[in-house]
Amino acid sequence: METLFLEQNICFSAIFFILGAIVGSFLNVAILRYNTGLSFVRGRSMCFSCGRELSARDLIPVASYVMLRGKCRTCGSKISPQYFSVELLTAILFLGVYLKEGFSLTFILYATALSLFVFIAVYDLKHKIIPDGASYALAILALFSIFFEGVHLSLPNANDWSAGIIVALPFVLLWLVSRGRWIGLGDAKLVVSFGWFLGLPLGISAVMYGFWAGAVWALSALCWQLVMVRKTRLSTNRNRLTMKSEIPFAPFLILGFTIAYFFSLNLFDLPF
Numbered sequence: 001m002e003t004l005f006l007e008q009n010i011c012f013s014a015i016f017f018i019l020g021a022i023v024g025s026f027l028n029v030a031i032l033r034y035n036t037g038l039s040f041v042r043g044r045s046m047c048f049s050c051g052r053e054l055s056a057r058d059l060i061p062v063a064s065y066v067m068l069r070g071k072c073r074t075c076g077s078k079i080s081p082q083y084f085s086v087e088l089l090t091a092i093l094f095l096g097v098y099l100k101e102g103f104s105l106t107f108i109l110y111a112t113a114l115s116l117f118v119f120i121a122v123y124d125l126k127h128k129i130i131p132d133g134a135s136y137a138l139a140i141l142a143l144f145s146i147f148f149e150g151v152h153l154s155l156p157n158a159n160d161w162s163a164g165i166i167v168a169l170p171f172v173l174l175w176l177v178s179r180g181r182w183i184g185l186g187d188a189k190l191v192v193s194f195g196w197f198l199g200l201p202l203g204i205s206a207v208m209y210g211f212w213a214g215a216v217w218a219l220s221a222l223c224w225q226l227v228m229v230r231k232t233r234l235s236t237n238r239n240r241l242t243m244k245s246e247i248p249f250a251p252f253l254i255l256g257f258t259i260a261y262f263f264s265l266n267l268f269d270l271p272f
């Protein structure tokens with residue numbers, strides 16, 4: 001009986017991992033075509049160097065990239081590691097949500113939410129802008145989630161309703177005070193969903209983890225740069241990071257959400 005259960009579990013884990021990889025491959029297309037007027041579903045994918053249309057065996061998520069060693073089959077030019085990374089990351093996230101939630105309504109909710117988060121994080125990394133449409137979709141999904149306690153319908157109380165707004169409030173204030181120079185309003189729109197998905201304590205925790213991760217990254221990048229500048233005596237590099245550099249913040253916030261969600265790591269429960 002127990003081995004059967006285990007086998008079933010492994011089988012479902014594999015199915016959701018593969019499903020995640022397929023969704024990831026769709027996210028890559030969406031990231032590439034969002035705001036370009038091109039359709040997400042129509043039009044074949046092709047190599048950007050030689051223009052050859054990709055065949056089915058070039059389009060297997062994760063596996064094709066590994067088998068081709070990251071190069072186009074025809075012209076041998078490098079394929080961006082973004083495709084592989086997004087597919088693998090989404091696959092791991094889907095597997096994680098399945099292991100945490102089982103297959104239920106909550107799985108669909110969080111698998112959809114994390115797909116949108118991956119889309120936002122990578123889009124922000126590439127274009128330094130958070131696509132509003134994805135944030136609004138997340139906010140609606142998150143608002144929907146407060147009507148459920150696990151899989152059971154439950155009427156939200158005042159705490160549930162206010163959580164999203166309270167988590168976003170400091171971002172709105174920072175945006176107002178700095179007139180949009182320190183942060184964009186996109187960050188505020190993004191974190192509304194944190195509060196509604198996770199509740200207030202976990203939602204705030206997620207934002208704090210995001211801040212810390214961002215700070216650690218920025219400091220290490222600055223130090224690394226100092227070392228490199230001293231080594232090579234190069235001081236005029238256009239890509240230099242300064243205190244005024246614009247750092248995409250959404251990826252860090254989303255990392256914070258992932259930590260708070262998967263590990264239910266509540267900052268206010270930690271023993272310090």
Ligand SMILES: [Zn+2]
Nearest residue numbers: 047050072075
């Ligand atoms: Zn090619």
